[in-house]
Amino acid sequence: IRVIAPLPFLPWEVSVPLGPIVVAAASRVLFWQVLTMRAGHATIPTSESTDAIMLRGPYGFSRNPIYVTMLGLQVGVAIWADSGWFLILAAISAPLLWWGVISRGERSLERKFGTEHLAYKARVRRWL
Numbered sequence: 241i242r243v244i245a246p247l248p249f250l251p252w253e254v255s256v257p258l259g260p261i262v263v264a265a266a267s268r269v270l271f272w273q274v275l276t277m278r279a280g281h282a283t284i285p286t287s288e289s290t291d292a293i294m295l296r297g298p299y300g301f302s303r304n305p306i307y308v309t310m311l312g313l314q315v316g317v318a319i320w321a322d323s324g325w326f327l328i329l330a331a332i333s334a335p336l337l338w339w340g341v342i343s344r345g346e347r348s349l350e351r352k353f354g355t356e357h358l359a360y361k362a363r364v365r366r367w368l
Contacts, residue, residue, distance in 0.1 A: 247324030259320020266312035273298050273305050293353055293360055303346075303364050307337045342366065 250258075276297030277283075283290045298305035311330050318326030349357045 247328075248322045249324045249327070250319060250322050252322065255319050255322040259316055259318075259322075262316030262319055263313060266309050266316055269298055269305060269312070270309045273309065289348065289352065293349070293356060295360065300364065302368050303361065303366050304337075304342055307342065308367055310337075338366075 276294060276299060280292055280294050280296065282292045282294055302308050311334060314326055314330040314333060318324070318330065346357075346361070
C-alpha cells in the first residue's frame with residue numbers, strides 16, 4: 241500500500257538520522273529487559289506465566305516495557321521509512337495490545353500475586 245499511496249510525514253533530513261536512533265534506543269531497552277528478567281530469574285517467554293514480579297530495570301518505569309518497546313520499534317521504523325502507514329499500525333497496535341494481552345495478563349497477575357501486584361500497579365504506570 242505504501243507504493244500505491246505513500247504517506248510521508250517527515251523530511252528525509254529528519255527521518256534518515258532520527259529513525260535509526262529510535263530503533264536503536266528501543267532495541268537497547270529490549271536488551272535491558274532481557275537482562276533484568278534473567279537477573280531476577282523471571283520467565284522470559286511472554287506466553288508463559290511469570291514466576292516473579294519484576295521491580296527493577298525498565299519494570300520500574302513501565303509495567304509493560306516489552307509492549308512499549310514493540311511500539312517504539314514500530315514508530316522508529318515509521319520515522320526511518322518516512323511512512324505514516326507504520327504510525328497508523330502503531331496506533332492500532334496499542335489498543336489491541338491492551339485489550340488482547342495486557343488486560344488479561346494483569347488479571348492473571350492479580351490472581352497469582354494478589355496485593356503484591358496491586359501495590360506494583362499503584363506505583364508503576366502501565367505504559368510510561
